[in-house]
Amino acid sequence: MGLCFSYPSSASKTGLHSHASTNHHSNGIDYSSSTAATTGSSVERRSQFSEVASETSGGTLSNSGLLLESPNLKVYSFLDLKTATKNFKPDSMLGQGGFGKVYRGWIDAKTLAPSKAGSGITVAVKRLNSESVQGLAEWRSEVNFLGMLSHPNLVKLLGYCREDKELLLVYEFMPKGSLENHLFRRNEPFPWDLRVKIVIGAAQGLAFLHSSQREVIYRDFKASNILLDSNYDAKLSDFGLAKLGPSNEKSHVTTRIMGTHGYAAPEYMATGHLYVKSDVYAFGVVLLEVMTGLRAHDTKRPYGQENLVDWLRPDLSSKHKVKRLMDKGIEGQYTTKVATEMARITLSCVEPDPKNRPHMKDVLGVLEHIQRINVPSRFSSRPAVASSSHASPRHRYGYRAGAAGAERRRPSPGRFGADKDMDG
């Protein structure tokens, strides 16, 4: 069945506002210097998405995920969202990404209509930079993908607004913020069992995206895009760069190079060839961040250590070195076996050749095994965090400076590039 979206007219050809012009650009390289006209991309994305819908007929893609037959999104006016966010009051700002600010807002739980601050349910309202051509492309991609996909490990998009130059998206509110906040922006080391629980949830989300006949390549897997609900269940957000996987026996799609430093797979950086397995590489990078408590890319580290994978990959196959690279702040919370198993799966995810990387469902199996076998003697009397979403997570943790202590609270590295399909 074809899908019919009624979107406003095509993109205005304003200049590109790449991350290079924001403080999110970590090394000042502008990968997006060539033309950035995205006019027409909506039509293309729509027709590609229709193809997925017809292949799966709105059926179940995995045990708990669905491709919806039609996007079930509420259309808001700009005034609605002004009301819902107390006029985008700075004190209701939840965070800022490369393409806009995210505010806390309130809507009625049943009708989803805007409500007064403090009444109804809390939502997150992303207001995209309306001057940015890339902002418009990302807004469209988010509506097209998130509006159609439903899975417990994908953040729910509730509605959107496009009015004059204003582009907004309304999401379910994720009260525990992002994995990035917990790993790098807090003084307290984030407990190992929560780290594992979160990567399992994120792996479920990615495995779902990769499981349809025509896979969805997420393309921007990173710690700041893994959001957490009140139970630390992980949900992937930000489908601004997502792409449909290759068709007709092809192994990859070719796109302009975009992503986030430290997470983008080497083959993609070198050629623009994007594989489903490019997501697996980024997943491995997050696993390494989770193990070490260090950022994927940090220009403040000494020469040769800026890129976490390039720096630590050789250590992942040595039991002795794995012990040393683990975040000191969580020592005693995992067994040696767990650390070495984690290193092994991380190493296979970041294999230079995409063909040698595992599928996400296999990565998921290994992570679930790692979660099951972790019974560190120091913590053996304490109940572990269960993987079920009904588990009560242990989330109060005291400060212990670790090797990664100095790394915490640094601004996150930003994205680079502007999207443009090369091979349709």
Ligand SMILES: Nc1ncnc2c1ncn2[C@@H]1O[C@H](COP(=O)(O)OP(=O)(O)OP(=O)(O)O)[C@@H](O)[C@H]1O
């Ligand atoms: N649904 C949500 N619930 C709660 N907080 C959110 C939600 N969505 C985003 N945020 C907060 O807003 C911040 C900015 O999110 P956004 O997706 O715009 O950018 P980002 O992923 O941090 O960066 P980038 O644009 O480089 O991908 C997040 O880090 C998070 O703290």
